[in-house]
Structure formats: structure tokens, C-alpha cells
Amino acid sequence: MAIVLGGNRYGKAEVRLVRIDRDGEEHGITDLTVSVALSGDLADTHLRGTNDKVLATDTQKNTVYAFARDGIGSIEDFGLRLARHFVGTQPSIHFARVAIEQHSWSRLSIDGAPARHSFARTGDGTRTAVVSHDGERSWVLSGITDLTVLNSTDSEFWGFPRDEYTTLAETKDRILATAVNASWRHAAAGDTDWEASFRTARTGLLEAFAGTYSFSLQQTLYAMGERVLQRVPGVAEVRLSLPNKHHFLTDLSPFGLDNPGEVFYAADRPYGLIEGTVLRDDAPPAGPAWD
The missing domain is CATH 3.10.270.10 (Urate Oxidase;)
Structure with missing residues (x-):
């Protein structure tokens, strides 16, 4: 009887990210929880403990923050950017999945006028997106x-x-x-x-x-x-x-x-x-x- 490695993946789970858009006097807020999962040519890592094909999960976390510096936009687009980056830049990674939760905030008011930089968390549900990419095709769930x-x-x-x-x-x-x-x-x-x-x-x-x-x-x-x-x-x-x-x-x-x-x-x-x-x-x- 042979024992073999089955399906596997690894990544950085629940990266907390808040971006404040400061264009003009009225600010905007985007509050996300981002989870990354990668898979590919990683058998040697599991069987022999070699890490030469492993993109560290800390690097994955840092990539999320660095990509947010250029703006987030819709969470589907942000997920596509990340997933395509991980597969496109790492020869050992053949598949990436990025799952994002967007936590909703509403703008507060002062004497009936919208506040420029004050917000409250809302109970309007949590928007989600799951983006997958295999190097050729992408799939999106909202x-x-x-x-x-x-x-x-x-x-x-x-x-x-x-x-x-x-x-x-x-x-x-x-x-x-x-x-x-x-x-x-x-x-x-x-x-x-x-x-x-x-x-x-x-x-x-x-x-x-x-x-x-x-x-x-x-x-x-x-x-x-x-x-x-x-x-x-x-x-x-x-x-x-x-x-x-x-x-x-x-x-x-x-x-x-x-x-x-x-x-x-x-x-x-x-x-x-x-x-x-x-x-x-x-x-x-x-x-x-x-x-």
C-alpha cells in the first residue's frame, strides 16, 4: 500500500485591512478581512521540508497591504489583482484563491449635514467576494x-x-x-x-x-x-x-x-x-x- 500526498493549499487567513481615502475634505473608509490560499508544486515542502517554493504567508499579508496603497476599488477587482499577482509571479504557485469580507460603515451626520470624516459600523450585512485564478482563467463569486x-x-x-x-x-x-x-x-x-x-x-x-x-x-x-x-x-x-x-x-x-x-x-x-x-x-x- 502506497501513501501519497493529496490536495493541499496554504495561505494567510483573515488579514485585517482598513484604508482611508483622503481625497479632499470628505474621507472614505474601506474595511476588509482578506484571506489568501495558494496551491501548486509544493510536494517537496510536505515530503522533505524544503521551502524553496513556499511564498511565506507573511509575504502574502504584506502584499495585501501594499496593493491597498494603490486603492482598493470593488472587492472583486481587488481580489482579482491579488490572485493574478500570486500566480503570475511565483512559478511554483498554480492556483490562488482570495476571499474577502467587506465590513460596512455609514457616514455620520452633524446637524443634518453629512460628517466629513466620521463613521459608524452598520448592520446591513457583510459583503463578500471569493476570487480564484489558475493562470489562465478567473472565477468570481460575489x-x-x-x-x-x-x-x-x-x-x-x-x-x-x-x-x-x-x-x-x-x-x-x-x-x-x-x-x-x-x-x-x-x-x-x-x-x-x-x-x-x-x-x-x-x-x-x-x-x-x-x-x-x-x-x-x-x-x-x-x-x-x-x-x-x-x-x-x-x-x-x-x-x-x-x-x-x-x-x-x-x-x-x-x-x-x-x-x-x-x-x-x-x-x-x-x-x-x-x-x-x-x-x-x-x-x-x-x-x-x-x-
């Missing part, structure tokens, strides 16, 4: 995580199988809440307006959630993915992971009070987790970006 949304009505859940372990009551009116985690795969990594694409996709997700009378979170998931594909022609596939943030009606009868659907207990765990993919029937293969 997305958003932890975008918490809630419908206070227009949601039902009934007609499900019942057995000896079922205690859940059927309902024709419930709160539906989730933290949206969505990624969408672009059919090509060419000349794309990443900012407009992201805004349109995010708006589509929110509009579909708000506008769907839901009989299940699965139904809502499909409607959200479908809306993104309808609104953004360059997207081939959408993957969603939706935890069901349960809200249970609180029993106030011990206190002599009724509860006409107004007071709820928000449970954090356990929770239902609904996941699914919505794609065009002619979508090209996903490639390594989803791995």
Missing part, C-alpha cells in the same frame, strides 16, 4: 452574509408530516426571520460593473423576501435566488443558506394577560437551516470557485 431580515406576517407553515415525535403546531400566521447568507457566481470574470451588480443582487434578495407570501422558507429561498438571476444577467448561479430565526409566541396567561400575536421569544438555537441553489438551466460548470 455575496453577502448575516443580512438579517424579518416578515411579521404573510408566512404560514402547515401540511407537514406528523409522527409520534411531532409536537410542532401548524400555523397560518407566523413571523418569518432569517440571516441571509448568499453567494452568486458570475458567468465570466470580464468587464463587469461589480458595484452595480452587487447593489442589484442585494436589492433583488430583499425585494423577493419582502414580496413573497411564504408557505415555507424553502419557497422564499427559491424566490430570492430567482429574483437575482432575473435582475443580474451576468449571474449564472445563486446559493443561499437561510437559518430559520424562530420567534415563539410567549404564554402570558399565567399573568392574566392575553397575547394577540404581539410578544415573542426569539430563540437562537436550535434552528432550522434551509439551503439551496437556484441556477440557469444553461449555466456553465461552476469550476473551482465553489470548492
Whole structure:
């Protein structure tokens, strides 16, 4: 029986980067967490401990900061620049993946006027991008995580199988809440307006959630993915992971009070987790970006 080295990669994870754009008196802020993973001709490193083909992870971190000096732009473009650099400059590196989270900030106001250099972290979800490059082709996934949304009505859940372990009551009116985690795969990594694409996709997700009378979170998931594909022609596939943030009606009868659907207990765990993919029937293969 032979023992061989399988797939492997290495890199610098969670590089924290904040860039302040100081063009004029009104400043801008870009707050990122960048993770780099590289793979290629690294068998000797694993089998014999030689490091002549290993680009140090500290060098990867420094490259992230150095590239930010020239500006960041969209996180998809920043990821493409980095991934292509690592593969293009290191003969031993054949594949690079750069995953980026963009943490959102909003500009503060002073007496109703926008502050020039003051910001607050927002709860609008975290924008994401995962960029992969193999020396010839590039793949781009855009997305958003932890975008918490809630419908206070227009949601039902009934007609499900019942057995000896079922205690859940059927309902024709419930709160539906989730933290949206969505990624969408672009059919090509060419000349794309990443900012407009992201805004349109995010708006589509929110509009579909708000506008769907839901009989299940699965139904809502499909409607959200479908809306993104309808609104953004360059997207081939959408993957969603939706935890069901349960809200249970609180029993106030011990206190002599009724509860006409107004007071709820928000449970954090356990929770239902609904996941699914919505794609065009002619979508090209996903490639390594989803791995």
C-alpha cells in the first residue's frame, strides 16, 4: 500500500485591512478581512521540508497591504489583482484563491449635514467576494452574509408530516426571520460593473423576501435566488443558506394577560437551516470557485 500526498493549499487567513481615502475634505473608509490560499508544486515542502517554493504567508499579508496603497476599488477587482499577482509571479504557485469580507460603515451626520470624516459600523450585512485564478482563467463569486431580515406576517407553515415525535403546531400566521447568507457566481470574470451588480443582487434578495407570501422558507429561498438571476444577467448561479430565526409566541396567561400575536421569544438555537441553489438551466460548470 502506497501513501501519497493529496490536495493541499496554504495561505494567510483573515488579514485585517482598513484604508482611508483622503481625497479632499470628505474621507472614505474601506474595511476588509482578506484571506489568501495558494496551491501548486509544493510536494517537496510536505515530503522533505524544503521551502524553496513556499511564498511565506507573511509575504502574502504584506502584499495585501501594499496593493491597498494603490486603492482598493470593488472587492472583486481587488481580489482579482491579488490572485493574478500570486500566480503570475511565483512559478511554483498554480492556483490562488482570495476571499474577502467587506465590513460596512455609514457616514455620520452633524446637524443634518453629512460628517466629513466620521463613521459608524452598520448592520446591513457583510459583503463578500471569493476570487480564484489558475493562470489562465478567473472565477468570481460575489455575496453577502448575516443580512438579517424579518416578515411579521404573510408566512404560514402547515401540511407537514406528523409522527409520534411531532409536537410542532401548524400555523397560518407566523413571523418569518432569517440571516441571509448568499453567494452568486458570475458567468465570466470580464468587464463587469461589480458595484452595480452587487447593489442589484442585494436589492433583488430583499425585494423577493419582502414580496413573497411564504408557505415555507424553502419557497422564499427559491424566490430570492430567482429574483437575482432575473435582475443580474451576468449571474449564472445563486446559493443561499437561510437559518430559520424562530420567534415563539410567549404564554402570558399565567399573568392574566392575553397575547394577540404581539410578544415573542426569539430563540437562537436550535434552528432550522434551509439551503439551496437556484441556477440557469444553461449555466456553465461552476469550476473551482465553489470548492
